[in-house]
Amino acid sequence: MTDKKIFGVTALFNDPNAIIAAARKVASSGFTKWDVNSPYPIHGIDKAMKMKPSKLGIVTLIFGLSGAALALILMWWTMSVDYPMIIGGKPYFSLPAFIPVTFEITVIMATLSTVVAMFAFFFGLPRNSHALHDTDYMKKVSRDHYGIVIEATDPNFDEKATLQFLKDLKPLSTEIIYHSEKETYPIFEPRFIGLLLGVAVVVSIGTYLMLNKLMYIVPFDWMDKQAKVIPQSGSEFFADGRGMRLPVEGTVAKGFIPYPFEGQTNPTEVLSNPYFPTKESLELGERKFLTYCSPCHGNYGDGDSRLAGQFPNPPTLHSDRARSFSDGMIYHIITVGQNVMPSYASQVTRDERWAIVNYIRALQRAKNATDSDLNFVKAE
């Protein structure tokens, strides 16, 4: 018995008013390491114990405010700086729309931080065992009694004197609590680990069945089967059987300029290149040429396809015929296609097509360079 270490002494009461009176006496006799245990919060116990106001509110305030700031910065950055999008005709930065999100983030940051701070600072994690656990005292104060415990680490603690002090408070009973001889870690018990695993398995199976099976069973499939038109699918609703509607006749999409020379073989007189072969234009042309033209025409326009015979090779762009084409002719070919080459009007915009023309001109010049061209290079 004597080699056991004392944790503290406890006293039990069976009346909330008695515990408040007792707590008042303990608080005024100078003890610091002591606590009251009760099955539910007792009104007025904070004052009786002379406890200082909790500091938890500060954590809540700081994290609540940073939640609000964070949410606003996030929405401001994503919605009006990084990827501005017009939604419902509202300005990029429209505060009323952001308030609900700000409110939610504020609340969630404030509450979560409060819970985490409570665990970290007040519950003494990661300690997972306590001398009071599994004692008769703890079982009683968890049910229908109220208890006071004075810990041995208190500077005023003296085994006999403190016990007598508690007895003078006229409790139901007093008890000396010892530290248990060996530390036990209930979280490593097979039973507990088994329980965790069991819960994990049940939750996983449940989630799997919910998301993969239940959602496709009548009547839970209402999300899956909606009365709406899916893109590229037919619809009995419209007379022509198409789900997607054609634009109204004679209308033109925003930013689109109709091409008036379709079907003509050589509209070169009216089509002239509006762009000078500047550095920007040539770089844009190179990028687009490598993306859209080079698979068939080859990286340098030699007609050496990278498609290894899956598609007929086009003739080289460096033939005399190709070199004699006007800019407008090349533009026309890109726009409407020629022989097996399809139209690239939907992939490459008008400006990009002219840039490609400029780039092809540069390629042709390079492939058929003369000695005099070297003088320019040397001059640089």
Next chain:
Amino acid sequence: MHNNELTYQRKDLPSSISKIGMTLLIVGIILGVAAFFVDHTRAVYNYLIAFTFMISIGVGALFLIALEYIVGADWSVPIRRVVEFFAATIPLLALLVIPLLFNIGELFHWSHPEAVAEDEILNAKAPYLNVTFFIIRVFVLIGLWSLFYFFFMRNSKKQDTTKDQKLTTINIRLSAIFIPIFAFTITISAIDWLMSIEPHWFSTIIGVYFFAGTVIAALAAVTLATVLLKENGYLHPAMTNDHLYSLGALLFAFVNFWGYIAFSQYMLIWYADLPEETFWFMQKWEGSWAIFSIGLIIIKFLVPYITLVSQPAKMDPRKLKFISIWLLFAHFYDLFWFVMPEMEELSGGYSFSWIDLVFPIAAVGLIILVFNMKAKKENLIPIGDPKLQRGLDFHL
């Protein structure tokens, strides 16, 4: 902890209270009558604001009584009489409404048959918005409120002498009936008195909006009276600042609730951007009304929120006195902001007139007088209530 003997010595309120109330009321009435002669329309609109303010104080207090019974609150029992005295203004509403009924034509566009005839929307709303049904509604509502006030008060008074616990049970049952009726009637009053001034506009949240403001006003009045009475020793000495804390916390909760509801109303209308709804808010953005609109956010939400947010502030008598006066003003301001831009002459912006200050004076005077009258007749503490001891023992 226990005060085994419940000692309560009845004390009459000082006579200066009735003098203050009487002076305010008489000054208010004289200036009010003058206002009707100077600018009839403006006087009617201001009278409407003061009237809805009176509804807020009276019916809001009645709601607080029912709330105490139905949730089984202990802490508010020692101050229930204060709440009941404010609810005593309810039967007066039947008298106060009469000047408004004579001016229905001035206030409500829908009351003119020739205007309704050429307006498709008003035509469709005519089965509800017509003068006969309106007057019936007004008196049915005031009748219902008065009836419940009468029953609550009679049982509460009877308990002072009989100390019969059954009376509490009866009042709990009455509360269960009253709460849904209250929800319904306060919504109808909001629609009738506030929303139908602009009969083309509609907001489905208007009832809750008025309810939130109503409870704020009633709570503020109760808090102010409680703090003043407690400071001057008219309430039970066992009452602590913990009781005040509950009032402060409720005020804080309802300030938040009002902010939530007011913003919800604004955001939904702003988001949907339908012209038939947005024009109402646009009116409140015309000229100097924009300042009033911004002011509403500051006065009715930001200032009370910041004042009451910390725990000690909710039980500080000085701060509570300040904020309850502030919130009473804020509720009046809210109603003013709601009603006045609908007046045709003021639709482009606010211009000051002394008439706007007259009717609140009379309303405050009347409330003080009624409170004082009831305080002379009844005990300031419900001494027969079985929960009184627990209420006095209340600690945080």
